[in-house]
Amino acid sequence: MVAKRVSSRGRKPVMVRVHPYQVGFGDCFLVEFVYAKSSKFILIDFGSTGSPRGAKPNFLDNVAADLAATCGGSLEAVVATHRHADHISGFATGDGTTSGDIIRSLAPKLVVQPWTEDPALGKRVIGGAVTQAHKAFANRLSDIHAVADAVVHEAGQLSALGMASRARELRFLGETNVPNTSAERNLRTMAPKTRYVRYGDKSGLEALLPGVRVTVLGPPTPEQMGALRNHRSDETNAFWSFRASLARNLTGAGGFEPLFPNAPQLGAENAPPWARWLIPKLQRARADELKGLVRTMDKELNNTSVILLFEIGDVALLFPGDAQIESWAYALRTQSVRKRLSGVALYKVGHHGSLSATPKSLWNLFANRSAAPGDRRLRSVMSTLPNRHGQKRAGNEVPRLALLKALQHDSELTSTHLSPSGRAIKPIEVRT
């Protein structure tokens, strides 16, 4: 489908059309603001860490090509909500024809990313001073990446010790959190302007989208969060710092060498009978501990997601990336924000439908929730792939069944996992 591009004179969009792309486990939404005589497009996220069934290895290149055709070869802006691979891997460049190259060729005028991606993060001046909290946060992000790298590394070790399924899950979560240098560089340089935003900042999108009010509801900065709770961020930083130094050691030349190589040892492979029963138990405990760690890490980065609220008159569309309640708590404390959120007509389901990215207090705000079909009924859109993240018996499956049930009951849900494979997903139209 190729959009007809005509110069626009309309003051506000008459409709918003959301094109969800089937990327397996990831997010990719092309949002089309339809004006009286033209359309303007922004792309919100483009990445995948689990390909859809039957997809070819280069399926993201095909998605990019389709996306380019749909937007008529031009994007107003790109929003990369946060740095997780399932949101940005599609921006990686290659030989000029890969997905990231194609998106770059659409010449977006602006890229919006969270403040945590600012290359000058450790030097950023706020209120006339470089804050220690920002510096520490920059270090924390780099620590988290080092830990992710080590987790992937250790998953290989666990696999060799016969724990393939635990290792698979660890590798999946670890790889989501390792840096994607190519995509990050592309995002930093593909547009003449890049905005690194925090709660309350101007996104720069309003200038590109006449008649649309765009509000940044997240992520909050440590200073903003400090007002909400007496959080001991020093300890959180120390936690990641310890793990990072450990991780750097694990992935370094010594790798998995014993801590005390010269101390007397008994062979673990041929352990004496009194030790044999405990060794596999400890290996499992180790894998479970790593899993707990990697989930904590995942949550930290999810909470750096940009949360955008688009409002056209009294119609609102909410794109929260993977933000979870820890981040949402800051926005939700303000009555005026809560009031505006009550008018949401379309909700992009946070974090692929996980248990903690659609806070119940947010969901309960949506006044358009309804079991009955109708024009005003809340639309929801979700991109997800079951059996990739979490487990039902642990109560953390993605998508979370209780949430899925609520979405299906109280909104008109479009989800990539419910759409027939191999066919384009029908765009969702929201009239303004």
Place this chain on the structure above:
Amino acid sequence: MTRSGSELMTAQRRRLLTIIAQDPSIRVNGRILRAIVPVPFDATEPGPWGERIHVLDYDATSNTLYAPLDIGDGVNESPIDPYLDATDAELLDSPQFHQQQVYVVAARTLARFEAALGRRLPWGFDSPQLKLCPHAFAEPNAFYAREHEAVLFGYFRNAQGKPVLSSLAHDVVAHEVSHALLDGLRPGLLAPSSPDQGAFHEAFADMVAIFSVFALQEIVEAMLMLGTTKRSPRGGKKHNRLLSNEVLNPNWLRDSALLALAKQMGQELSGIRGEALRHSATLTPNRKWRDDPDFSEPHRRGEILVACGLHTFMLLWSHRLQSLGEIQPGFLDRSRVAEDGASVADSLLTSIIRCIDYLPPVHVDFSDVLSALLTSHYELFPGEQMRPVRDIVRKAFGDFGIRPASTRSSVEPGLWCGPKAQPDYREVHFSVLQYDETEAFRFLWRNRDLLALAQGAYTNVESVRPCLRRGEDGFMLRETVISFTQQIKLKASELGQLSIARPTGMPEEMPVTLFGGGTLIFDERGELKYYIHNRLLSANRQSERLQYLWNVGAFDPGMRARSSIAAMHRDRAIDRSEFQAERW
């Protein structure tokens, strides 16, 4: 030089072994502070592997099994203290010393519990031996895992590449072993119940760890050296044994000595569980902490209970020091001050451990803990002479707005009471009741109305435990502690029939289990002396609990994994809020 043979066995058949007194960051004159401590005798195999503790040194990250330490079985071989004369570097670099460190601290913690409670104690699993893994994996965490029957101690390298071992920290080892012991004594306390109960396991383990360390005179002396006083004795080093009488002020003890130690202690390990001692030591008494939402998080809430314990310690220590004469105008004998501090810590530790027997088996809150502490102390020292100690305990908790749960005692404020009327002892044989669960159940059944048991509920005698202690007259007293639980399963829609409110948002068909239970303490003549009960059908308390449990997601299938001690420690280290009520 290595001492051996009878020199290392005291008259009570104990070994004397070297340990790091707290952790490698506490140094005196540039050397790691160490202690040579007695350990109850155990016929050990290499490990050390004894009757109750098995040190098994497998590292899951590097897939390495370190050779076990042999300290001699003490029967056929002479016991040895292999690290008596070791250098600091040897202590830090020898995995076998780390095996010794965890073995000694764990064995002493177990012995401390057994001595306080007057009986052998089970672990929270079937095997009689708790496994300790001093280099379990490369991870800054240490935790007790019931499912593995083990305490796993992680390690990591710091920014300078130097190994940091959680197994070398006395308080970390004592903390984890306390979790294991508490789990054996009161398995129901790991279950989700109330914010206070969520905090209790961790706070209890913290208090045992802190007071075990403070019970070492070497540590208290180090603490006093770290504290700064305005006045110093004249005469330089030769008067080092003098200490300004500023120490008589409990605020000095806390703000100078304790805080200085807290800043040093576990510096390298703060990424493991935050800075437990420092946080609690800096909490000044405040009765309004419940209004602060930060303290609804279990790990933060636990700091309040630990702060109550520390405040009690400081007040008691200061009280004890008032009777210590000055040896020079304005100055006290430093070693006597330290000796008193260690002695106060030791006796407080005993009371804290003993209070477990005086707690209800389910739904513990901080007020229950205070009544249990007061009653357990009263039972040991019923006379007027020791009453000021209980007054101080009551004041210390009162300063944090915590009042005793029991309000009926006519003996002393806050003590638990017996039943409201004389129980029916007919056909109940006390000699059998002392060990037999069926006989205990017979007593409960016979007195079900008096004891306010819930009719129609499933009732289970959790344990019947003998308890030996020395009476005031020096004779041994044998008492009996019986605990039972009750539970009833309902649909949420049926809660209203019991006047219990269904939590907002809970589906009508949701299955709900209500728990209640009690502890009965019989004296040596078989009279029921105390009855400590959390009623199953207490509508107000159950309504509150259910709403809390619903809010924190306790009905989620994954809650069990998230409430493990490993997860609790991780949340504590990063000071994470859970926002459970917001989850699906």
